[in-house]
Amino acid sequence: MDPRMCRQISSSESLPDAENVEVEESNIIMPQESDDNFLLDGSPEPHSVTWLDDDQIDDLDINLDQNNLFFHRVDSADIIYRNKKKKCKMVGKYVMGDVLGEGSYGKVKEMLDSESLCRRAVKILKKRKLRRIPNGEQNVQKEIQLLRILRHKNVIELVDVMYNDEKQKMYLVMEFCVGVLQDMLESSPGKKFPQRQAHDYFTQLLDGLEYLHGQGVVHKDIKPGNLLLTLNQTLKITDFGVAEALDMFSPEDTCYTGQGSPAFQPPEIANGAETFSGTKVDIWSSGVTLYNMTTGRYPFEGDNVFRLLEAIGRAEPAPPPRCLGPALHSLLTHMLSRDPDLRPDVHQIRRHAWIQATPALEAGERLVNPRSRRSDEHHNSTVIPYLVERHYASAQEYFTERDLRHELGDNGSRTMSTAELSDGESTQCKRRWHSSCGRLPSCRLT
Amino acid sequence: MYIPDINEYQLTSIVAECCGGVAVVYSALYKPNNQHVAIKRYFVDKSKEKANLIQQDILTRKELQHPNILSYLTSFVHGKELYVVSPLMSLGSCRDVLDRYFQEGLPELACAIILRDVLFALQYLHKQLYIHRSVRASHVLLDTNGCVKLSGLRSAASMMVRGRRQRQLHNLPPPDHDNANLMWLSPELLEQNLKGYDERSDIYSLGVLCCELANGAVPFSDVPTTLMFTEKVRGNRPQLLDCSSFPEPLDDGEMKNLIWNEPDGMYNTDSGVGDSADGVCRLRQVYAARKLSEPFHHLSEIALQRDPERRPSATQLLNHQFFKQIRKTDFLPSLIGRVKPIKPDANDMSALLLQEKMSEMDIEKQTEWDF
Numbered sequence: 089m090d091p092r093m094c095r096q097i098s099s100s101e102s103l104p105d106a107e108n109v110e111v112e113e114s115n116i117i118m119p120q121e122s123d124d125n126f127l128l129d130g131s132p133e134p135h136s137v138t139w140l141d142d143d144q145i146d147d148l149d150i151n152l153d154q155n156n157l158f159f160h161r162v163d164s165a166d167i168i169y170r171n172k173k174k175k176c177k178m179v180g181k182y183v184m185g186d187v188l189g190e191g192s193y194g195k196v197k198e199m200l201d202s203e204s205l206c207r208r209a210v211k212i213l214k215k216r217k218l219r220r221i222p223n224g225e226q227n228v229q230k231e232i233q234l235l236r237i238l239r240h241k242n243v244i245e246l247v248d249v250m251y252n253d254e255k256q257k258m259y260l261v262m263e264f265c266v267g268v269l270q271d272m273l274e275s276s277p278g279k280k281f282p283q284r285q286a287h288d289y290f291t292q293l294l295d296g297l298e299y300l301h302g303q304g305v306v307h308k309d310i311k312p313g314n315l316l317l318t319l320n321q322t323l324k325i326t327d328f329g330v331a332e333a334l335d336m337f338s339p340e341d342t343c344y345t346g347q348g349s350p351a352f353q354p355p356e357i358a359n360g361a362e363t364f365s366g367t368k369v370d371i372w373s374s375g376v377t378l379y380n381m382t383t384g385r386y387p388f389e390g391d392n393v394f395r396l397l398e399a400i401g402r403a404e405p406a407p408p409p410r411c412l413g414p415a416l417h418s419l420l421t422h423m424l425s426r427d428p429d430l431r432p433d434v435h436q437i438r439r440h441a442w443i444q445a446t447p448a449l450e451a452g453e454r455l456v457n458p459r460s461r462r463s464d465e466h467h468n469s470t471v472i473p474y475l476v477e478r479h480y481a482s483a484q485e486y487f488t489e490r491d492l493r494h495e496l497g498d499n500g501s502r503t504m505s506t507a508e509l510s511d512g513e514s515t516q517c518k519r520r521w522h523s524s525c526g527r528l529p530s531c532r533l534t
Numbered sequence: 535m536y537i538p539d540i541n542e543y544q545l546t547s548i549v550a551e552c553c554g555g556v557a558v559v560y561s562a563l564y565k566p567n568n569q570h571v572a573i574k575r576y577f578v579d580k581s582k583e584k585a586n587l588i589q590q591d592i593l594t595r596k597e598l599q600h601p602n603i604l605s606y607l608t609s610f611v612h613g614k615e616l617y618v619v620s621p622l623m624s625l626g627s628c629r630d631v632l633d634r635y636f637q638e639g640l641p642e643l644a645c646a647i648i649l650r651d652v653l654f655a656l657q658y659l660h661k662q663l664y665i666h667r668s669v670r671a672s673h674v675l676l677d678t679n680g681c682v683k684l685s686g687l688r689s690a691a692s693m694m695v696r697g698r699r700q701r702q703l704h705n706l707p708p709p710d711h712d713n714a715n716l717m718w719l720s721p722e723l724l725e726q727n728l729k730g731y732d733e734r735s736d737i738y739s740l741g742v743l744c745c746e747l748a749n750g751a752v753p754f755s756d757v758p759t760t761l762m763f764t765e766k767v768r769g770n771r772p773q774l775l776d777c778s779s780f781p782e783p784l785d786d787g788e789m790k791n792l793i794w795n796e797p798d799g800m801y802n803t804d805s806g807v808g809d810s811a812d813g814v815c816r817l818r819q820v821y822a823a824r825k826l827s828e829p830f831h832h833l834s835e836i837a838l839q840r841d842p843e844r845r846p847s848a849t850q851l852l853n854h855q856f857f858k859q860i861r862k863t864d865f866l867p868s869l870i871g872r873v874k875p876i877k878p879d880a881n882d883m884s885a886l887l888l889q890e891k892m893s894e895m896d897i898e899k900q901t902e903w904d905f
Contacts, residue, residue, distance in 0.1 A: 183760065200760070202758075202759060202760050203713050203759060204706070204709045204713050204716075205706070205713075205716055205724055205759060205760070205763055206706055206709075206726075207726045264726070266728065318704070319704035319705075319726060319727070319728060319730065320700075320703070320704040320705065320730070458728070465728070466727045466728045466729050467727050467728045468725065468727045469725060469726065469727065472764060472767060475760050475761075475763065475764045476764055476768075478760070479758075479760070479761045479764055480764075
């Protein structure tokens with residue numbers, strides 16, 4: 089778990105959402121032999137530890153230095169974990185899962201469509217938070233409008249929009265993705281991808297951009313942080329918060345505002361031009377993205393946003409390293425032309441030599457896998473434990489690390505099932521009723 | 535070559551409505567050679583989203599040639615509707631047969647013949663790098679000659695994507711109108727994780743089909759979809775019901791107890807088979823009194839294994855002991871003798887009316903769909 093999510097608080101604080109946090113090691117019951125045998129979670133003792141997410145930390149105002157954590161040395165086999173109850177929560181027909189990511193607007197959680205069993209991601213927007221962000225509410229409205237009409241395999245699909253007026257929340261249900269290119273880059277050696285992998289993602293980005301520009305939509309915030317990957321490695325352009333639909337009757341693609349991320353902004357925006365070509369902004373940002381994916385660096389750097397924008401506005405980009413090879417070098421230089429008119433459009437990029445030929449995976453290079461928030465390399469559904477809580481009321485309350493390992497080894501899944509653990513013998517017994525299966529009418533009767 | 539023109543076909547009766555009212559299947563006589571055919575009429579307007587699936591279905595079937603896969607004869611547009619012509623399977627689907635004549639399940643030998651032929655179809659499909667993804671009794675069609683054919687290729691997926699062979703797929707098949715298809719799907723397919731699934735997912739579905747054919751009812755049909763999902767993920771599998779798996783018929787009191795003790799008390803035994811208490815009791819007695827062979831149990835168990843790595847391939851399953859009981863002289867239609875074939879019904883007014891209406895319609899230029 090992310091260490092930032094671990095904070096100590098006093099037990100008197102009320103924690104409305106704490107049930108939703110993952111199974112937690114914090115709920116430790118000390119072994120019998122020690123006399124200070126206490127239950128940490130929810131007990132009246134002063135040393136209660138509960139894990140919070142950033143959201144809750146925001147809501148609390150605690151001086152962390154005043155709190156101390158005590159560590160007792162305990163053999164891992166003696167630790168008994170309490171199975172944190174995963175309270176199953178439904179929003180509409182969707183079952184809520186764990187948090188996938190967080191943004192300034194709110195959280196992104198996993199969901200499961202209880203009818204089609206399709207995995208989904210939901211962006212939960214809180215009105216209270218949106219108001220704090222400049223243009224927050226307008227941007228969201230614009231994003232919804234745009235996503236409703238856009239349909240392409242490389243553009244994130246907005247599946248459903250739900251509102252909860254009482255809680256002042258908005259739910260944007262989207263396709264499920266396993267990772268963000270940004271996170272993958274951060275976890276990879278040299279913070280870059282092998283050219284082979286970058287080529288795969290970049291050509292998909294081009295497909296998506298070609299569609300968007302064809303539809304008269306400029307994204308204006310292309311960056312690895314806004315490029316997602318699905319289970320089958322399909323790239324999805326996401327976050328249309330600052331995107332703009334061009335005037336369909338104008339022959340030009342003139343834009344007036346740019347609100348994208350500074351490091352990916354072109355010189356014309358950095359210099360504060362009043363009008364500029366919209367599509368060429370995306371070309372520049374895609375160029376910076378490709379530069380970043382293949383080198384692990386940025387063409388412009390600066391100590392702060394001001395310096396960075398100054399560098400973009402005045403200086404030449406740091407030349408791409410020679411080791412990239414002449415083809416990629418020329419493509420990057422072309423895309424990062426200071427003059428927007430000299431930058432290629434999507435079609436020209438497509439014909440470029442580096443795009444045409446798939447680079448080979450060089451010796452020693454390894455493809456980077458989508459990183460998981462949890463230590464779960466297969467990205468299993470995080471909704472399953474909630475469903476187990478819902479459907480199997482008698483789920484085991486306490487378990488040890490050995491149980492956990494046993495279970496993970498056996499099933500490779502994170503389900504907190506106890507039927508398999510406690511009933512291992514009966515499953516071996518040929519055709520005896522499976523413990524929970526027996527409760528099912530379909531298996532029992534028909 | 536069948537002529538793609540509605541005037542060459544004389545509709546004789548309505549066979550079934552399918553895909554949640556999006557299509558109707560008629561039996562028809564093909565005038566040039568007096569052959570009986572089945573015509574599936576799609577209301578394309580009603581299913582804008584699904585038009586590409588129909589197209590996918592036709593494209594896939596055009597590509598495939600196997601005696602155990604429903605072949606494609608021709609297709610054409612007439613008025614606002616799309617017509618797809620296939621050979622007529624006059625005993626209908628296994629689901630129809632179970633619902634109408636064999637609520638307690640088909641005789642074991644009939645199951646063996648059907649499953650063997652479905653496996654031949656799967657063996658071929660897998661060799662062609664296709665995953666069927668909706669192996670279920672309603673997609674297994676029978677005729678009076680003893681032919682067993684697999685249909686439902688609309689949900690089939692190719693392992694070839696953009697010219698490259700994929701080791702696994704990750705997406706759910708396209709949803710059907712009531713999401714019923716999920717009940718046959720393998721745990722790894724439903725999980726939608728990075729491990730993905732491959733052709734062995736079809737073998738799991740074949741295992742579910744085993745239970746469906748033998749028990750009459752669809753496993754998991756009476757529980758919430760999410761519970762079906764967790765059951766599969768936890769490795770609980772449906773089974774064949776006979777005296778070994780269903781030892782003592784419970785008396786009424788015990789049975790009520792069981793029903794009342796359901797978690798949440800929300801599941802009823804709405805299996806579509808024996809809704810009345812009498813029906814349930816009768817089915818219980820049938821199950822408890824019969825004995826299915828050991829190889830049959832074994833086949834369903836190995837096909838329904840949670841770990842796809844341990845499931846045998848279609849080819850391996852075809853060598854299974856269970857199929858050794860089939861002799862060359864066994865003839866499927868006589869094993870299920872009560873089933874009546876679809877007969878052209880001269881008095882079927884609806885079909886006749888429809889025919890009339892069609893001939894009245896302005897005939898636009900007939901064009902075969904050119905894919």
